[in-house]
Amino acid sequence: MIWVRKNLFSTPLNALFTVLSLTLIALMVPPALDWAVFEATWSGSNRQACAGRDGACWVFVKARFGTFMYGFYxxxxxxxxxxxxxxxxxxxxxxxxxxxxxxxxxxxxxxxxxxxxxxxxxxxxxxxxxxVETAKWGGLMLTLVVAAVGMAGSLPVGILLALGRRSSMPVVRGLCIAFIELWRGVPLITVLFMASVMLPLFLPGATDLDKLARALIGVTLFTGAYMAEVIRGGLQAVPRGQYEAAAALGLGYWSMMILIILPQALRAVVPGIVNTFIALLKDTTLVLVIGLLDLLGMIHAALADPNWLGFAAEGYVFAGVVFWVLCFGLSRLSLRIEAKVNADRRR
Amino acid sequence: MQRRWSDRRIKSVALQTVFLAAVVGLTAYAIDNIADNLRARGVGSGFDFLDATAGFKIGFLLIEYSELSSYGRAFVVGVLNTLLVSAIGIVLATALGFAIGLARLSSNWLVARLAGAYVEILRNLPLLLQIFFWYFAVLRALPGPRQSLELGGLGFLNNRGLYLTTPVPGEGGMLVLGAFVVVLVAGLVWWRRVRASGGNAPVGWYVAAAVVVVPVAVAFLAGFSMTWDRPALRGFNLAGGTALTPELIALVLSLSTYTAAFIAENVRGGVLAVARGQSEAAAALGLSRGQALRYVVVPQALRVILPPLASQFLNLTKNSSLAAAIAYPDLISVFAGTVLNQTGQAIEVIALVMAVYLTVSLTISAAVNLYNRRVTRA
Missing domain, CATH: 1.10.287 (Helix Hairpins)
Known part of the structure; x- marks a missing residue:
């Protein structure tokens, strides 16, 4: 009772806000629950099973679950x-x-x-x-493949670009800055268009590069540019004394970076790296504009099936739950790692 | 010592030369391939195509355009549509983001939790998914024009879009508008002068009152009349008023709610970065919580908030390119989509598109930096 007074009704204005919030919850939550759970149809195999019910028709998701997960594998x-x-x-x-x-x-x-x-x-x-050719890949599997390759590829690309941007050689530095800013200045969708339209033009006439491979190159370089900026932050956070001590030990550039500087720099920016990963995971959905069907693309395609017209909400809510669980999980992981890194530093 | 130094210098120069040569070589190789490939496909080069007739329709226009207009005109239409969505999105996202960020810090447990839930849900869902949801699951699922939802005289909402009742100024309209502008400008100048001289008279309220009262008075004196252009059902669709397409609404709605979640986090971080002692000192001076927030906390928090805010604005502008997925005719969908397909001139088209986004990016950073300098100096 005391808690309620202190936290919800401390001033008249606060009381007003509390009442407004409660109204908002009352207006939104019960209808949403009704739709998604109580009035929803869970069993059956075709759209007739859902006839005459007001709630969600999860039968649609159930019937198409295979393609949502694996595409046409x-x-x-x-x-x-x-x-x-x-x-x-x-x-x-x-x-x-x-x-x-x-x-x-x-x-x-x-x-x-x-x-x-x-x-x-x-x-x-x-x-x-x-x-199994990549044209048959799709659904959540494709989402995870694009995200995983992008994550694995963007780290080395980002590290090299970040080192280049902090290099003492003006030519290397200038080219790295130009590369990073160019990629960061344009939307991913342009990059994907470029990868699907222009990359084949860059290569000799007969070369035929897989569509998925082209998208992966685009996604990796794009994410690499963002990763470079995150890692540059970490490099700047390493105290000057570390560089000087490494130089005093007679270490060359690469041994200094690999043994002394990068382990500290990367450690300091783990949260930033994970945030870039989360952004990448969400951005994988954009591959559908160049005709690759990831989870969202598969759902989008299934909605155009004449047998299942009108179930857009069910499809998107399902995709939303899957993406949300993945991204929220990653963000919690990032918080845990951050806490651990901080604890280690304090010791 | 001398020798070692020059050794390193020579090594560095050699390394850079090799690096530059590799980059130039690769670029030349790529350009050579592009030239070959384009010739093989019979595609022209250069920017002459901008004058050629476009021959396709565009669904949402801010300026005049028809099938007979040139590709150059289509480019301008695309740029303007992108800027329109970005500008509306930035304004809405900033307002919503600040409100939610401050709500997350509220002492009211329920309000803080609601704002927290909003942030965690919205920012962990792909933007494209949110755009699709609003567009396909909400707006396109609305009833047709004959069963339009009426928004209490403001307009109508149906699956073809939002039809707003629009005021149409009659005679004397320009006079009223002129009076409004003059009073507003004069009021702002006065307000700044008073602020600069350190006075704290409630000038803001005077100006606000004058901005409302003077134009109304002018309207009476000039015998001003105004009519309302109400949308009405004609044939199979609504006509009249201002029509906003569902594509535009879905895009603005999802862009602003999504970006607001990120701005809210920046705002929260910025306010938390202001030392606790500052608000305690403000309380000790007898300032109310609202006054403390307005005069002590927010001005200091703004310095922390502004740089990430600028990058959120940039993200929003870049994200507006997702318009292509729901066929809102923005720069990407018109130019990098239709025009590229028709002309095949990939290099020129992509270069123009990149140039536009880079210009917008630089402009936004410059504007925020300018404002940042003013805030930090104050």
Whole structure:
């Protein structure tokens, strides 16, 4: 009772705000719950199951769940996607959970072995696996592939650009600044258009680059430019004395950077890096403008199916829940890492 | 020592030369390939195509344009549509963002939680998803023109868009507008002079009153009349008033609510960055919470808020390019979409588009830097 008075009704104005907020909640939450849960249809296999009900028709999502997750990846081969996902999640979890033994080994497996393995597992054509061309990839799987490749690729690109931007050589510095600012100055959609229209023009006439590969190059360079700015912040945060001490030890440029400066710089900007990852994960949805069907693209395409017209809200809410869980999870992870880094620094 | 120094210098020069040569070589190779590829496809080069007839329609226009207009004209239409969406979005996002950011810091538990939920939900959902949701699941799902929702005399809302009742000034309209502008400018000059001299007379209120009263008086004296252009059902659609397409509404709505979530976080961070002692000192001076916020906390917080605010404005402008996904005719969808497909002149088109976005970026940063300098100096 005291808590209510102190936190909700301390002044007349506060009381007014409380009443307004309660009205807002009362107006929005019950109808939303009614639609999504109580009045919704959960079972059935076609749109007739939903006839005559006011709520959401989750049957639509259920019927199309396979394509939402895997795109047009052939049914009997979908275990390969599952396997790649499970191994990836297991390795990442082992790295995040504190106290796992042999973290160095796991990290090497995650960074070196896992990408190669996933590449062959998904693409096939080796060890007797049926080849699955990338045109059949889609849904959440494609979203995660684009995001993962973008994350893995943008880090080295960003590190090199950031080092170049802080280089003492004017030519290198100037070119890096121009590159970074050019990419940061234009929207991702232009970059994707460029990757799909102009990249083939840059290459000799006969070269035929996979559409997904073109998009991945565009996404990686775009994210790399943003990553470079985040990492530059970290480089600036490393005290001058560290550079001088490394130079006094007689270390060359690369050994100084790799052994002394970068470990400290990257550590300081982990939250910024994760935020860039979150932005990238959300931006993967843009690949649908060049005809790649990620999770949102698959849902968008399913909504044009004459059998399922009029279920836009259900489709987008489903996509929203999936993206929200992924992005919110990443942001919580970033907070945890930040707290840990701060705790280490205080020690 | 001398020798080692020159060694390093030579090494650096050699490295840079190699680097430059590699970049120039790669660029030359790419340009050579582009020239070959374009010749093979029979595509022209140069900017002459801007004068050629466009031959396609555009659904939303701020200036006159028809199928007979040139590609250059289509480019201008695209630029203006992009600027329109960005400008409205920036204004709405800033207002909403400040409100939500301050609400998150409210001592009212419920208000703070609601604002927190808003931020966490909106910023963790892809913008394109939000645009699709507003456009396909909300606006396009509205009833048709015959069952339009009436917005209490303000206008109508249906699946073709928002039709607003618009005032049409009759005789003497220019006179009233002129009076309004003159009073506003004179009032602002007076207000600044009083502020600069350190006076704290409630000049702002006088000016606000004059801005309302004088034009109304002029309107009476000049025998001013005004009619309302109300939208009405004609045939299968509404006609009259100001029509806003659902594409524009969906875009403005999603851009401003999405960016507001980020601005709210910047505002919160900025206010929290002001030392606690500042608000305690303000309270000790006998200032109310509102006064403390207005005279002590916000001016200091603004210095922290402005730089990230500028980058949010830039993000919003760049994100407005998602218009292409719902066919709002912005620069990307008109120029990098239709015009590029028709002419095939990828290099020229993309270069122009990039030039526009870079210009807008630089302009916004310059404007915010200018304001930033004024705020920091005060």
């Amino acid at each position: 052939p049914d009997p081969e979908r275990w390969r996607v599952d396997l790649a996902a499970i191994v990836g999640v297991a390795l990442a979890a082992a790295l995040i959970v504190p106290g796992t033994p042999r973290k160095g080994l796991i990290a090497t497996a995650f960074v070196v072995v896992y990408p190669v393995l996933t590449y062959f597992l998904l693409l096939g054509g080796i060890f007797g696996l049926v080849p």
